[in-house]
Amino acid sequence: MSQFTISGSPHVHGEENVKKIMYTVVLALVPAILVSIYFFGIDAVRVLLIAVISCLFFEWVIQKYLIKGPVTITDGSAVVAGLLLAFNVPANLPWWIMVIGALVTIGIAKMSFGGLGKNPFNPALVGRVFMLISFPVQMTSWPVPKPLFANSLTDAITGPTALGLLKEGLDAGKNIDQILADPSMPAYLDRLTGNMSGSLGEMSAIALIIGGLFMIWRKVIDWQVPFSIILTVFVFAGIFHLIDPEIYIDPVFHLFTGGLMLGAIYMATDMVSSPMNISGKWVYGIGIGLITIIIRMWGAYPEGISFAILIMNAFVPLINYGFKPRRFGLVGNKK
Amino acid sequence: MNEVLMYALMTLVLLGTVSAVILYFVAQKFKVVEDPKIDLVDEVLPKANCGGCGFPGCRSFAEVLVKSANEKHSLEGLNCPVGGNNVMKEAAAILGLEVEEQEPLIAVIRCNGSKANSPAKVNYDGPSTCAFAHNLYAGEGGCQFGCLGLGDCVASCDFDAIHMNPETGLPEVNDKCVACGACVKACPRGIIELRPKGKKDRRIFVSCINQDKGGIAKKNCEVACIGCSKCFKVCPFEAITMNNNLAYIDPIKCKLCRKCVEVCPTNSIHEINFPVRKKKPETEEEIVETNKTMAVTHDTKQDSNIESQS
Amino acid sequence: MIALKTFKKGGVHPEENKISANSPIQKLAFPKQVVVPLGQNLGTPSKPLVKRGDEVKTGQLIAKGESFISANLHSPFTGKVLKIDDAIDSSGYRRPAIFIDVEEDEKWEEGIDTSETIIRDIKADKQTIIDKIKECGIVGLGGATFPTHVKLMIPDGRKAEYLIINGVECEPYLTSDHRLMLEKGEQLLIGIKILMKALAVERAIIGIENNKTDAINHLTELAKQYAGIDIQPLKVKYPQGGEKQLIKATVNREVPSGKLPIEVGCVVCNVGTAVAVYEAVQKNKPLIERVVTVTGKAVKKPSNFLVRIGTPVQMLIDAAEGLPENTGKIINGGPMMGKAITSLEVPVVKGSSGILLMKNEESKRGVPQTCIRCSKCTLACPMGLEPFLLAKLAKLSLHERAEKEKIMDCIECGSCQFTCPSNLPLLDFLRLGKNKVGQLIRSRK
DSSP states (O other): OOOEEEOOSOOOOOSOOHHHHHHHHHHHHHHHHHHHHHHHTHHHHHHHHHHHHHHHHHHHHIIIIISOSOOOGGGSHHHHHHHHHHHTSOTTOOHHHHHHHHHIIIIIIIGGGTSTTTOSSOHHHHHHHHHHHHOHHHHTOEEOOOOTTSOOOOTTOEEOOHHHHHHHHHHTTOOHHHHHHSTTSOOHHHHHHTOSSSOGGGSOHHHHHHHHHHHHHTTSSOSHHHHHHHHHHHHHHHHHHHHOTTTSOOHHHHHHSTTHHHIIIIITTOTTTSOSSHHHHHHHHHHHHHHHHHHHHHSSSSOOHHHHHHHHHHHHHHHHHHOOOOOTTTSOOOO | OHHHHHHHHHHHHHHHHHHHHHHHHHHHHTOOOOOHHHHHHHHHSOOOOOOTTSSSSHHHHHHHHHHHHHHHSSOTTOOOTTTHHHHHHHHHHHTTOOOOOOOOEEEEEOOOOOTTTSOOSEEEOSOSOHHHHHHHOSOTTSOSSSOOOSOHHHHHOSSSOEEEETTTTEEEEOTTOOOOOHHHHHOTTOOEEEEEOOGGGOEEEEOOOOOSOHHHHHHHOTTOOOOOOHHHHHOTTSOEEEETTEEEEOTTTOOOOOHHHHHOTTOOEEEESOOOOOSSOOOHHHHHHHHHHHHHHHHTOOHHHHHHHO | OOOOBOOOSOOBOOOOOOTTTTSOEEEOOOOSEEEEESOOSSSSOOEEOOOTTOEEOBTOEEEEOOSSSOOOEEOSSSEEEEEEEEEEOTTSOEEEEEEEEEOSSOOBOTTOOOSOOOOOOOOOOHHHHHHHHHHTTOBOTTTTOOBHHHHHSOOTTOOOOEEEEEEOOOSSSOOHHHHHHHHSHHHHHHHHHHHHHHHTOSEEEEEEETTOHHHHHHHHHHHTTSTTEEEEEEOOOBTTTSHHHHHHHHHOOOOOTTOOGGGGTEEEEEHHHHHHHHHHHHHOOOSOEEEEEEEOTTOSSOEEEEEETTOBHHHHHHHTTOOOTTEEEEEESOTTTOEEOSOTTOBOOTTOOEEEEEEHHHHSOOOOOOOOOOOHHHHHOTTOOOHHHHHHHHHTTOHHHHHHTTGGGOOOOOHHHHHOTTOOOHHHHHHHHHHHHHHHHHHHO
16 A cells, blocks of 8 residues: 655645746747847847846856755746846847846846845846946947838947937926927837837837736736836826926826836736735835836936836835735624 | 134034033933843853753843842752853852752653654655644654654754754754753654763663553554553662653663663663673672762752753 | 625635536445544543443434533444544544444434434424534534534524525535535425524525536525525635635625624534434434545545444445555545545544545645745635735744734635645645644633
8 A cells, every 4th residue: 555645735736836927927028029029130139038048047057056056947037037137128238238237137136135036126127227327328328129121220320218318308408399399209109019219128018018918817917016007107297297298298108118018017016026915016006106207207317117116126025014915804894 | 714623623522521411311310230240140151042041041041040149049940051060160159159060961862763663654745844743643653652753853953963864764962962952842742851961971761752552552663662561660770650651761760770771672762872781781789889879970960950851 | 697696805716626526425334343533523522421342322322522612422333332442533643432343233222213204394492403403413514513502502692693504515526515405405404494493593595606506406496495595606716615705705794803603693504514403303313424525536436425423434435446546645525624644544523524535646745935925825815814924924933923913813724825836835834823823822811
C-alpha cells in the first residue's frame, strides 16, 4: 500500500500560478509591442530585445552567483520588467544605457530587496527614472516615428513629445492655442494610435487599453487603479482647464499623451508594489493622478507619471495599514 | 561686519545658556534613581537576551538580581543558565553575596523515533512548523507523542546548539547548548527536557515520552518505552518512576549505574558519554565507589533547579 | 436570465466534480466490528454508559452528553461491547471510543419505528420536539456537528424569524445532501416543519445551489403541500454553505463578527439534520446512520451510501469497488474543508459527509513561492480578511496584532489558499494563528 499524503485543507488548488500571471501580462503587452515595431521598426526590436535579455541575464547572474539560491528567471517576472523598461525609453537609445538601466532595474530595484514580491518600488520605473536622471539627453531625444513600411528615414531626426512641446511652449510664454497650432504637435487621432514622438510603449493608447482590458478580463489587474488614475487626471486637469483654458490644456490631451496610459495600466497596477485592498487601490490611484498632473503642470519635467507612481509606491505600506477591506459582519447590519 | 559677528555670538551664547538651564531643571525633575549596581551586574551578564532566566532580557534580570539582593539578601531561585556558575559568582560578588553552585543543564531530546525506528506511514505535505503539524495529525510514524521532525526547536535556538539530523529526522543538541529553555517552550509535544549535564557529561535518560500501551507504542516505534517496568524494578536507587505506561528517570536520584540501560527491552533508555561497556559488568565495589562521588555532586543541587526541569 | 442570489463578498468557484450525483443512496452491509468514538460532536465528548461485555441493541443509548454542549450517542448495531479504549481518529490521535462486536441478526431498541411509512402529522409540541432531538443525539450533519437541540434553544430576548435549511452542498465532489433531497424530500419537508414548530417561525427557506436543478424542481413541487417553506435557488459559489454566507445569500443579513446567526433572527440547519429530526421525532429513531458519498476521479463506482456510525472507512471504499491503485490521499469530507485521514481503520462518524479519494498527482501541493502581493486572497476571502497578512502574523507569532485583524472571524473555508498563485499554505498558518489567538483569548478569562 502506498503512503497517503497528509496536509491541511483545502486539498484542491485553483489554476492560477505566478508564471501564468506573468505571461498574461506579456501577452497583454503584445499589441503595444506590435505598434512600437510598426512605428520604429528594427530600432524597437533592438531596444526590446536588449532590455529583456539583459534583465534575464542580470537576474540569472545575481540568483546564481550572488544569492546562490534557486534560479527563477523562467517565472516571467524579469521578462515583464524588461519589456516595461524598454517601453519607457526612446527607440534610439544607445544599447549600453539600456543595459545599465536593466542592471538598476533588476539589481537595485528588485534583487537587492529580495527578489520577486519583495520590492517596494516598481523595478522598471526605478530603472527608467535612473536612466532619465543620469542620461537626460539620450533619454529625452525621441525619434520621430518612421513607420515600418514607409521609406526609411535617418536616425538623426528626433522630435519632442507632445508634453515636451507643451512645456516648452508654456515656458516661452505662448498660450495653448498657439502651442497646438505648432506643426510638430501631433493631431488627436495620432495621439490615439501612437503616431507621434515618444518612448516605445507610450505611443498607442488604443493598444495599451486593449492589453489592459485583457488583463482585467483575466483578473490579473483590477480596474480600480487605472480607472481612478485616469479619472483623477481627467477631473483635475479638467477643473484647471475650465478655470483658465489659456494656460491649462484640455484634459483629454493629458490622457492620451506621455506615459499616462502605460503608467496607469501597466506600471501602477504592478501587483508587488500596489496596495492590497480595494479602498486602498482607489486612494493609490487618486494619489498618482494628482501627483502626475501637479508635476506636468508646475514641475520641471514635462512628464510626471513615473515619479508619481514611485512616490505612491512609497506610501503603499501605509495605505495597506490604513485601508482595510470591509470586514464581514462588522458594519451596516440590516436588522 | 563685526556687529553681525557680535550679534550672532551673543544670540548663540544666550540660547546655549537658556537651554542649559532648562535642561538642568528638566533633568532634576525627571531624574530616575537607579541603583548603580544594576549597571555593574548587567555588565557581567552574557547579553544574550535569551530569556533563559525567565525574565525578558539581561537588563531586567540584572534589575531582579539587585532587587532580590536588596530585599531578601539572597539570590535564591535566580540563575543565568547561559553564563553558568562563573557569571552568577561574579554577579553575586558585586552584590556582596554568595551563590551556591548550580549543576549546569543541557537540553535532551526524549524521542528516538527516527526514520528507521518509526518508519513513516503517511507523508506530510505542508509548512515546516511543528506547531501546525501537531494540530493537524499524529505524526508520520503514527506516534502521537513523538518528534514531528519539522524543526521548531531549531528555529527557536539562539545559540546554534540544536540541529536536525537529516538521516534520522530528529534534532540533535551539541555542546553549545546553554539550557536557556527556548526549545523546550517551542516543542509542541514537550519532548525536550533540561537535565543536568552530569559528571563528565554523562547522562542517562528515557528517550521516549510515549504514554500509549506497550503494544501500540511498539507498533509505531521500535524504540518506544513500552512501560514494562523492568528498569523500575532493577533500579537500586528508586530513581525511576512509572506513570501512564512510561518510565521517567529522576536525574537527582540517578547514580548513573547503568543497570536500567541493560534491562530495557526496547533500548529506549540512553546512556551518553559513557566509556564503551566492558564485557563483564563492573564489580560491586566500583559501583559503590562511583556512587559516592556522584552523590557529592548531586547534593549541591538546589530545589528550584529540580522544579524547572520537570 | 435573472441574476441568482448569492453572497457578495469573496468566494471562489472550484471545479464541481459532482460525479456521484446520479447514483442512488445504497445501504451498506454490516461490518464485523465497529468503533464508535465518544467525541463525535462539537463540545464535550459523551460519557459512556455501557461497560465491557454488555449486550447492546441497535439504537440503545450507550453514551450520554452531560454538559450543555454535548450529545447523546446510540449503539449503531446489535452486539456486545468489546471494550472501551482509545482508537485512532482521522488525524491519527488516539481518542476514547466504544468497540462493539456486531451480531448478524439485528434487534432494535423498543419504541423505534423502523418502517418506511411516512408520518405527516406532527403531534409533538415545542418542548417535546427539543427533548426528543436531544434524546436522539442529533447534531449538525453538515460537518460542524454542533448539537442541534442547543441550536433550537433560543436565548431570552431573541426571536427567530427564519429557519434556513442548508441544501447548498458547495463542496466539490460531495453529493450526499443532493441525493437526500431527491430521495427523502417528503421526510425533509416534514423535518423542516418540525423544526419550524420548535422554533416558532413562520418561514423556512431551503437554499440550494443552481447545479442541483433536479433537487430544486423536486422540492418545489413537494413544498406546495407545506405552507411557509420556500426553495431558494442560489448561484454556484464556494463557500455558500458557510452559515454566515448562506444567511447573507438567502435573506441578505450579516451576522455580526463573533456572534451566532440568532443575532439576526436566523437558525441554520443542514438538510441531513432536518431528515434526522424527522426520524427522531416521528419515528423515535436516534441518529445512528447518515449518508456518505464515496467519490474521487479514480474511483470505479462513485456512490452514496447510507452508513451506520462506526463503520470503518475501508468498508465504504470496498463497496465502491476498491481503493484505486494510485490513491495518494484520502479525505474525510470535501476537498475544500475535509481532513486528510491517516488510516483506513478510521470509522465513519456523525460529521463525515464524504470520503474522497484523490489520485497521487492530485494530492501533492504545488511548490510554495514567494508572495507576489497579488491580493487575490483578499478578494477571495468571504469574511473580508487579509489572509496574506494574517498568515504572516501567525508565522511571526504576532498574535495580538492578528487578533486585531480579526483572525478569529476566519471560517477556514480555504478560498485564500485555493486561489493563491504562489501556492502558499495560507490556511495552514491561519489555522495555527487561530489556535494560538484562541489560547490567548482563553488565557485572559
